[in-house]
Amino acid sequence: MLQTQNIFEKEFAKETIFLDRNMITPHYTPKVLPFRETYIEDISNLVSKTLKGQKADNLFIYGKTGTGKTSVTKHVMEQLLEFASQKNLPVEGNYVNCRNHNSKYRILVKIVKEFYPEENFLGFSAAFVYEKLLDYARKEKHLVLVLDEIDKVKDLDELVYGLTRCNDELDKGSISIIGISNNLMFKDRLDPRTKSSLCQHEMIFPPYNAQELSEILEQRTEIAFKPDSVEGSAIHLAAAIAAQESGDARTAVMLLLHAGEISDKKGLRKVTDLEVKKAKKKVEEELIFNMISTLPEQQQLVLYAISSLSVEKKPMHKITGAIEVGVLFSGEIYDEYCRLSKKFKETTVSARWYRQYISELEMYGLIVSTNSGKGIKGQTRLIKLGFDAEKIKGLIEKELAT
DNA sequence: CCTCCACAGGAAGCGCAGGAGT
DNA sequence: ACTCCTGCGCTTCCTGTGGAGG
Incomplete structure (x- = not known):
């Protein structure tokens, strides 16, 4: 038996309706964020104080999953840091996902490590790491820390207290916090002092409605799929399903992704309502299975x-x-x-x-x-x-x- | 009406693992 | 490396609740 073909040959040559599959995965952060312009503006307003050498107020952002909290914040931070480095302004930022770093100590280490990339702080006492952070900010630096999924932090009270106290000890630089959470209730469990300092400003991201989701999906379809390979009604259906269930952009995107994969598998050239309906089942099952396995x-x-x-x-x-x-x-x-x-x-x-x-x-x-x-x-x-x-x-x- | 049944859900406390302090 | 501390999952104990049945 002679082997004429590599086993991946067939897979590689397969027709696909995707232009760039990555563009329609939930991990991808889009460049434009429709229907969130006012939030972007408001956050920019807040953090722009740092560019003028002042401390920015702390901000607490609440919204259900898939409402764009993380994307918007990341977007603003990117722009802020880009602008600061262009103009040579002493503003720096840092993004921490508190699901992976769920204690005060781990978060501090993660932050400080970012500012002193060549040193390693694991194993040092919390007080030492604090001092290191303070030292850094003392050089007239204005730091903006984004703490995503902040409700996962065990000792949040201490962390926020420590960071706000840092500001009292600083006469030149500053440290401000942007907290993100999808659990509004958690706010009530906080120490009143923590609450008042963390929530100097609050923002609530509402769920998207069907129309907004439609537009978001259309934008993504353009860059992720080949032209004319997704029917308009399929997009509307996916948007409607997601809107009805949660107003969650992530599930909307997942629906289209799976629908596209189903079409590919069958060798179809188009995504229609039927594929979206099948994808709905699949997404639902995935969600349930994830839930059960945890x-x-x-x-x-x-x-x-x-x-x-x-x-x-x-x-x-x-x-x-x-x-x-x-x-x-x-x-x-x-x-x-x-x-x-x-x-x-x-x-x-x-x-x-x-x-x-x-x-x-x-x-x-x-x-x-x-x-x-x-x-x-x-x-x-x-x-x-x-x-x-x-x-x-x-x-x-x-x-x-x- | 009272009592019993078949639970709901709060309070206190216990043992353990893992992190902090020494 | 050692104790101390603390949060967490869980048990024990207990009080509350509303219908069934005598």
Whole structure:
């Protein structure tokens, strides 16, 4: 048998409707940000103080995922730093994602490392790193720190307190903070002093509506797909789906990306409504699967108990009608969970903690629960799966196997 | 009406892992 | 390297709630 063709030859030569696939992934930060002009202007206004040698006020930005918080902030910072270096102004900035650096110490090290790239600070005390940062700012530098996903920081109170106190010790330079979060509630848990200093200015990014999403998608389509390979109605459909679900630009983009991949796979030349609909299912599944796989093992077991009971479609014993199929009692789920956990795990959480799990699962939208009303003895919760039982059962089986 | 049932969910406390201080 | 401290996941204990049943 002689091998005439490299195995990648076929794959490489495959027709694609993408011009540049990277342009339609969620990681890509677009150059233009439609419908966010006023926010860009407002933030620029705030941070421009540093160009004039003053301290910029701290800013807190809130908005759900995919509303452009990070993109807008990054965009403004890029412009600011570019301008500063052109004019030789002593302004510097730094972006930290607090999901990866979730403590005061780690954030400080990350920041200082940026300013002293050749030195390594891991292992030094927090106080020392603080001093290093202060030293840097003392050279009449104005620093703007962007803390993305700021709600993930464990000891935020101390961090903000420390950084604002830095400003008191500085008579020339300054340090300002831009905090970004998609959780508005977290603000209330903060120390009042932290809150007032972090939230000198606040901004709320609203979700995009269907029309805005349409335009965003159209722009991206132009650079990501070959001309005329995406039908207009497909774009509108993707925008409508995303708008209805969350107003999230990220899911809108994901929808089109997957739809494009589906078309490619089938060798089609166009993306139509049909592909978008199929992509919707895929994106949904991906979301659910991601959610399930990040759940603690015990919680996965609880969900598994719910889904396998739902699959069995147990006829509701002695229930006087009026109750939907697939609705389960809190108690019977706990029994099933105990049985399952004993079957292939030895640990079983208490009933109290099981209830905690149930309410968390509800917060994630994986299940729906209602309080029992008439016709049922005592007070309990009636629980139903938020998605297809078979599918979830399958997903967890896959997850538990690993 | 009272009692029991079948839970919900708050409070306190416990053991552990990992980080800070020494 | 060592203790000390602290946050986290969890248990135990407890009080509250609303319908069923006598």
